[in-house]
Amino acid sequence: MRDVYILGVGTTPCGRFPEKGAHILGREAAWAAIQDAEINPRDIEIVFCGHVYQGMGVGQRTLKEIGLVGQPVINVEGACGSGTLAFWESWRSIAYGQFDIALALGVENLSKVLSGGPLPLDEEDIEVALGMGMPALYAMRAQRYMQEYGVTSEQLAKVVVKSRKHAAMNPIAQYRKEITIEEVLDSPMIADPLTRNQCCPVGDASAAAVLCSGDLVKKLAKKQPVKVLGCVAQSGKYASAEKLTCDPSENVTRTSRLAYEMAGLGPEDMDLAEIHDAFSIAEMIVCEALGFCEKGAGFRLIDEERTSLGGDIVVNPSGGLLSRGHPVGATGLLQTAEIVWHLRGEAGDRQVEGANVGIIETMGGAQPAMDGITCVVSILGT
Amino acid sequence: MRDVYILGVGTTPCGRFPEKGAHILGREAAWAAIQDAEINPRDIEIVFCGHVYQGMGVGQRTLKEIGLVGQPVINVEGACGSGTLAFWESWRSIAYGQFDIALALGVENLSKVLSGGPLPLDEEDIEVALGMGMPALYAMRAQRYMQEYGVTSEQLAKVVVKSRKHAAMNPIAQYRKEITIEEVLDSPMIADPLTRNQCCPVGDASAAAVLCSGDLVKKLAKKQPVKVLGCVAQSGKYASAEKLTCDPSENVTRTSRLAYEMAGLGPEDMDLAEIHDAFSIAEMIVCEALGFCEKGAGFRLIDEERTSLGGDIVVNPSGGLLSRGHPVGATGLLQTAEIVWHLRGEAGDRQVEGANVGIIETMGGAQPAMDGITCVVSILGT
Numbered sequence: 218m219r220d221v222y223i224l225g226v227g228t229t230p231c232g233r234f235p236e237k238g239a240h241i242l243g244r245e246a247a248w249a250a251i252q253d254a255e256i257n258p259r260d261i262e263i264v265f266c267g268h269v270y271q272g273m274g275v276g277q278r279t280l281k282e283i284g285l286v287g288q289p290v291i292n293v294e295g296a297c298g299s300g301t302l303a304f305w306e307s308w309r310s311i312a313y314g315q316f317d318i319a320l321a322l323g324v325e326n327l328s329k330v331l332s333g334g335p336l337p338l339d340e341e342d343i344e345v346a347l348g349m350g351m352p353a354l355y356a357m358r359a360q361r362y363m364q365e366y367g368v369t370s371e372q373l374a375k376v377v378v379k380s381r382k383h384a385a386m387n388p389i390a391q392y393r394k395e396i397t398i399e400e401v402l403d404s405p406m407i408a409d410p411l412t413r414n415q416c417c418p419v420g421d422a423s424a425a426a427v428l429c430s431g432d433l434v435k436k437l438a439k440k441q442p443v444k445v446l447g448c449v450a451q452s453g454k455y456a457s458a459e460k461l462t463c464d465p466s467e468n469v470t471r472t473s474r475l476a477y478e479m480a481g482l483g484p485e486d487m488d489l490a491e492i493h494d495a496f497s498i499a500e501m502i503v504c505e506a507l508g509f510c511e512k513g514a515g516f517r518l519i520d521e522e523r524t525s526l527g528g529d530i531v532v533n534p535s536g537g538l539l540s541r542g543h544p545v546g547a548t549g550l551l552q553t554a555e556i557v558w559h560l561r562g563e564a565g566d567r568q569v570e571g572a573n574v575g576i577i578e579t580m581g582g583a584q585p586a587m588d589g590i591t592c593v594v595s596i597l598g599t
Numbered sequence: 600m601r602d603v604y605i606l607g608v609g610t611t612p613c614g615r616f617p618e619k620g621a622h623i624l625g626r627e628a629a630w631a632a633i634q635d636a637e638i639n640p641r642d643i644e645i646v647f648c649g650h651v652y653q654g655m656g657v658g659q660r661t662l663k664e665i666g667l668v669g670q671p672v673i674n675v676e677g678a679c680g681s682g683t684l685a686f687w688e689s690w691r692s693i694a695y696g697q698f699d700i701a702l703a704l705g706v707e708n709l710s711k712v713l714s715g716g717p718l719p720l721d722e723e724d725i726e727v728a729l730g731m732g733m734p735a736l737y738a739m740r741a742q743r744y745m746q747e748y749g750v751t752s753e754q755l756a757k758v759v760v761k762s763r764k765h766a767a768m769n770p771i772a773q774y775r776k777e778i779t780i781e782e783v784l785d786s787p788m789i790a791d792p793l794t795r796n797q798c799c800p801v802g803d804a805s806a807a808a809v810l811c812s813g814d815l816v817k818k819l820a821k822k823q824p825v826k827v828l829g830c831v832a833q834s835g836k837y838a839s840a841e842k843l844t845c846d847p848s849e850n851v852t853r854t855s856r857l858a859y860e861m862a863g864l865g866p867e868d869m870d871l872a873e874i875h876d877a878f879s880i881a882e883m884i885v886c887e888a889l890g891f892c893e894k895g896a897g898f899r900l901i902d903e904e905r906t907s908l909g910g911d912i913v914v915n916p917s918g919g920l921l922s923r924g925h926p927v928g929a930t931g932l933l934q935t936a937e938i939v940w941h942l943r944g945e946a947g948d949r950q951v952e953g954a955n956v957g958i959i960e961t962m963g964g965a966q967p968a969m970d971g972i973t974c975v976v977s978i979l980g981t
Contacts, residue, residue: 238723240723269655272719273651273676273678273719273720273964273972274676274677274678274963274964274972274973277834277835277837277964277972277973278723280834281837286834286835286836286837287833287834287835287836287853288833288834289832289833289834289973290677290834290972290973291675291677291684291688291832292675292676292677293673293674293675293676294655294656294674294675294676295656295672295673295674296655296656302673306673309692309697310691312697313695313696313697314695314696315691315694315695337654337655338655341620341622341660342660450671450673451669451670451671452659452662452668452669452670452671452672453659453668453669454668454669455659455663455668471669581656582655582656582659590655590656590659590672591656591659591671591672
């Protein structure tokens with residue numbers, strides 16, 4: 218297996234851009250990544266485009282906008298994990314020797330798709346049809362978690378306070394205003410105990426990364442290249458919601474163990490993490506699944522500010538899904554760009570000092586029972 | 600690069616099954632392929648699911664139906680080429696050494712998506728918005744082709760007569776009734792010169808293939824395995840429709856040349872072909888692009904019955920898109936299954952005698968200017 222490096226990353230801001238088609242958002246991020254990598258775009262041999270709701274041929278329509286036509290473009294979908302799935306596809310295309318330079322693109326314009334209604338989930342899933350949408354599912358898990366471990370609403374709200382504090386320093390974040398515990402709890406109740414401020418926003422964005430083989434990196438890299446130390450994609454085991462427990466997500470646990478193994482590293486080696494905090498409770502459970510703490514101790518990481526900037530394992534310095542935003546197919550590559558910026562020392566006021574190794578976790582499709590459609594975990598290092 | 604073999608294939612019939620969700624169609628084909636391969640389904644390490652219109656997580660929902668959960672499942676989209684894109688992904692996953700056993704699945708339930716309206720194409724394409732849908736585009740090309748090469752409506756209609764004759768012998772074909780030139784021309788005009796019988800039908804189906812590495816084939820193969828001699832995916836160059844010419848499709852030409860090169864074979868070595876005859880004119884143009892004849896001589900292949908059963912290069916023994924059917928994401932794997940059956944000598948009354956090498960061409964997204972979103976060409980041999 219060959220070494221793979223990230224030469225450049227690029228993103229749009231996160232926000233509501235109903236007037237911008239996916240291909241317009243996509244071209245901004247793709248071009249930004251190409252410029253960041255300082256490569257000739259015609260050297261890109263293959264493109265993977267992750268999205269969920271943007272229709273046929275999005276990758277091709279996007280690449281056409283920047284004059285890149287002819288090479289293979291593959292649109293991939295793995296629910297909210299679509300962006301990191303595009304990254305995984307790009308990585309493996311190089312790691313196993315088929316291609317030397319790949320572009321991973323993630324894009325979503327949710328504003329165009331949603332008109333005030335809920336996220337279109339699996340219409341044939343009986344649990345979804347009965348109301349088990351994303352907020353309801355996460356709320357059930359939060360209720361059980363709070364009861365089992367004696368966690369309070371205030372502790373749950375602290376996840377959002379930390380998230381907004383980080384996002385206030387992130388120029389591309391959708392919510393950049395700091396918030397108090399009271400403000401989090403006083404926002405309208407969506408699914409008890411989750412108030413609106415504990416749910417990630419609807420938003421639009423695109424993000425991209427240029428990857429190349431270890432053979433080419435010395436020749437091509439103009440900036441500090443970032444190495445892909447591990448990259449694993451897995452699907453969920455579709456446990457029924459009746460089996461909903463407080464255990465860390467089986468899928469995140471399994472996928473991250475495989476990624477740690479590939480990297481030859483463990484959770485204790487991670488300096489920072491970008492994880493899938495679609496709702497406040499998710500951050501606690503995912504931190505446990507990634508091995509940052511014991512089962513049931515995720516809330517302590519927040520309480521003790523270990524996951525805040527300055528802590529020993531900084532989680533979501535970007536503001537995460539809760540504050541930077543969650544434009545479905547773009548999310549995984551927004552997370553990837555954030556880790557790259559930190560490893561290069563380019564993250565501005567929110568820079569994690571001495572960041573050498575970072576981990577990215579994206580979970581796509583939480584229903585049923587949070588084991589999801591797709592989980593992708595990548596580990597990046599300098 | 601490692602050798603890759605097809606261990607088994609399976610399909611549903613082609614037809615209108617509005618009551619069957621994509622995951623129900625999908626499980627039938629996936630299970631049929633697994634049974635045909637006579638492998639333990641739990642040995643499948645990765646799954647690719649090609650579809651266009653079936654929503655989030657189709658591959659995962661399908662695989663769950665047969666108890667296959669946990670392994671990576673990647674949903675891929677390349678317009679009408681989505682099924683062969685899933686095949687290409689499966690092939691490369693094995694050829695480059697990442698996995699040993701893969702399942703390629705293609706599925707589409709168009710009946711559920713369309714309610715009498717046209718196929719949803721790119722809504723932001725100005726040419727599509729102005730009426731340049733699929734029939735209009737192919738009709739323009741047909742008009743030009745007929746004028747330039749002196750081809751008559753009767754000659755165009757012969758493509759359909761041959762297609763129905765083949766399909767009459769194919770138990771899974773959607774249209775199995777033989778037809779005369781007069782009946783083809785007397786059906787309602789859709790886009791002059793293309794009558795309804797010269798357009799492929801709307802339909803639903805699924806098809807699948809189990810692939811494995813050359814290292815495992817001796818151990819696993821219970822039937823005659825079929826070798827993947829070449830497999831290439833490319834995207835179109837998005838020429839504007841104003842540049843519409845009579846030239847063979849640039850994308851099909853380019854992709855097939857690369858596939859021939861990989862296989863170390865040429866068009867003269869092909870015994871049979873399954874090609875993307877979405878409209879009658881397409882068969883002529885694609886035959887030229889694949890190198891079966893000179894530019895502008897595609898209609899002669901039909902006239903001289905060289906592409907009919909018994910001819911020297913049998914094209915679409917299944918009945919092709921025009922008669923077997925064109926359930927978008929399933930099409931590429933329906934084509935693949937057909938070639939596998941012939942190479943194994945299992946094609947019944949429509950068996951191409953002595954078939955040793957077959958080629959599959961799928962074109963996804965013909966607009967604009969027929970160079971398309973995705974073209975995949977595979978070459979299979981005994």
